[in-house]
Amino acid sequence: MMEPGYRSVSRRDSRSLVGYKHACHAMLHAPLPSSLSPFQMQMRFDGKIGFPGGFVDIRDHSLEDGLNRELAEELGCDQKLLCVTESDYRSSHATDAMPQKVVAHFYIKQLSLADLHRIEVAAVHAKDHGREVMGTIRVPLYTLRDGFGGLPAFLTNTFIGNAKEQLIYALRTLKLLSEEAIQTAISAGQEG
Numbered sequence: 001m002m003e004p005g006y007r008s009v010s011r012r013d014s015r016s017l018v019g020y021k022h023a024c025h026a027m028l029h030a031p032l033p034s035s036l037s038p039f040q041m042q043m044r045f046d047g048k049i050g051f052p053g054g055f056v057d058i059r060d061h062s063l064e065d066g067l068n069r070e071l072a073e074e075l076g077c078d079q080k081l082l083c084v085t086e087s088d089y090r091s092s093h094a095t096d097a098m099p100q101k102v103v104a105h106f107y108i109k110q111l112s113l114a115d116l117h118r119i120e121v122a123a124v125h126a127k128d129h130g131r132e133v134m135g136t137i138r139v140p141l142y143t144l145r146d147g148f149g150g151l152p153a154f155l156t157n158t159f160i161g162n163a164k165e166q167l168i169y170a171l172r173t174l175k176l177l178s179e180e181a182i183q184t185a186i187s188a189g190q191e192g
């Protein structure tokens with residue numbers, strides 16, 4: 001499932017697209033052997049949910065340098081605690097939708113639970129906290145007995161760009177939930 005208007009593009013080919021801005025966003029994830037396995041998104045200034053990151057000027061920086069700069073601004077942590085590298089890169093999708101043509105690059109960074117928690121605490125003191133970022137949030141990976149609370153309800157939020165598809169991609173690729181559980185959560189969210 002992909003947000004209409006987004007097409008998959010390779011990291012390499014994306015560099016030769018003309019007239020596109022490049023945006024990099026990262027999912028921070030701490031593996032745990034339970035449905036509480038936490039990963040992070042954030043509430044943005046516009047009331048939409050997305051991942052930390054932002055626009056990157058590829059004339060001056062590598063994708064990862066630009067992403068790490070954005071993460072420092074939004075999460076307030078130094079690179080000893082959080083440094084995304086090319087090995088964390090997962091996908092790129094281009095869109096021609098207005099107001100601007102964008103290539104959205106996506107990363108998944110695996111961390112220890114202790115470091116994820118340190119980042120959540122540091123985020124309160126970040127430059128962008130209360131301006132562009134209203135707060136970090138954890139994504140619920142469970143579904144309550146009512147069939148709606150938890151992940152299905154979370155999926156009814158409004159997401160920025162293709163962040164919802166990036167989230168579902170991450171659930172699949174990290175095998176955090178079975179395909180059946182993912183489909184059930186998506187369907188329940190649509191009905192709820």
Ligand SMILES: O=c1[nH]cnc2c1ncn2[C@H]1C[C@H](O)[C@@H](COP(=O)(O)OP(=O)(O)O)O1
Binds near residue numbers: 161166
């Ligand atoms: O989490 C996201 N996943 C995919 N695309 C996203 C996400 N968050 C924002 N976006 C889009 C929206 C814009 O087209 C660009 C850059 O947005 P933003 O992160 O707000 O960038 P700046 O902070 O203004 O640099 O990506």
